[in-house]
Amino acid sequence: MFFCYNTIQKIALGTRMKKLFTIFGNPISHSKSPLMHNLSFRGLNYSGCYTRYKLEDGSMLRDKFFELNITGANITVPHKEHAFRACDVLDEFAQKVGAVNTIVKRDNRLYGYNTDALGFLKAISEFKDIKTVLFLGAGGTAQSTSIVLRDAGYDVEILNRSAKRLERFKKEGFFAYTFGNFSIQNHYDLIVNMTSAGLQDDNYPCPVLFLEKMIPKSKACVDVIYGKETPFLKFAKQHNKPTKDGSDMLLYQGVIAFDYFTDHQFSFEEIKKYMQRAFML
Ligand code: NDP
DSSP, X not given: OOOOHHHHHHHHHHSSOOEEEEEEESSOTTOOHHHHHHHHHHXXXXXXXXXXXXXXXXXXXHHHHHHTTOSEEEEOTTOHHHHHHHOSEEOHHHHHHTOOSEEXXXXXXXXXXXXXXXXXXXXXTTSOSOOEEEEEOOSHHHHHXXXXXXXXXXXXXXEESSSTTHHHHHHTTOEEEXXXXXXXXXXXSEEEEOSSTTTSSOOOSSOHHHHHHHXXXXXXXXESOOSSOOHHHHHHHHTTOOEEOTHHHHHHHHHHHHHHHTTTOXXXXXXXXHHXXXXXX
């Protein structure tokens, strides 16, 4: 069970001096992050307390961070770019992608990281013999993830419903297509739904004809949406492809964030052991 921020802060400050953490976003009520991090704090006997904070105005993020006297925070939709601007120090990768989802306060300075993309990289590592990857979608998640995958040696191409978001990818040197100029004869080992299609509707991320041509030739299909089987994943399963949803990505970005929050005191496996319990409840 989770309390509102003020209640948590009073409990934490009034009893033991726990370090406070939160997730900023809007909406935020659905977030699994408080459960994931609190299970790990408890399991690892770390004196921390993690809650959620609905932040409407992203430009207030830095002020809120100091006002609430927190040690670290995750940042989710729609504030990752505000979080990027709120930091004093950015790690190299966050700087490259222009988005921050993890902030840690050290000596009153805010340090920013992006753990989403590394979480995704780790999540797909179980699929072997993958070289070519097609991202369906060109939003913020696709942007940071495409760079990490390319740095790791994958050939990534982007297919998006509309043209505007593709400009940034083209500038970065990616092949990027709209539905109108894409060739369905192309072959990809891994096809990833990076859109929000299927999250709150029953839409496919691209015309179903494209999936009919490409999925049978692929080796695996991944959706970044978690907690439900999207039409995209259902379609891939019907073609007997190995699939996975976004749960592992969420788990691994959380493990990496926790590692920053606790200044590298615990191993990846130790953190994962407790954090993954959030997905079993
Ligand atoms: P953005 O809002 O930045 O981008 C949304 C993208 O989805 C755009 O490319 C948009 O295309 C496309 N899109 C939306 N609806 C449709 C549709 N009906 N058909 C085709 N394309 C569509 O979103 P994010 O990149 O921040 O997030 C994308 C997804 O990733 C979300 O579902 C989010 O929940 C998930 N996510 C999962 C994480 C995890 O840990 N598992 C972490 C972060 C995000 P267009 O440009 O044409 O509008």
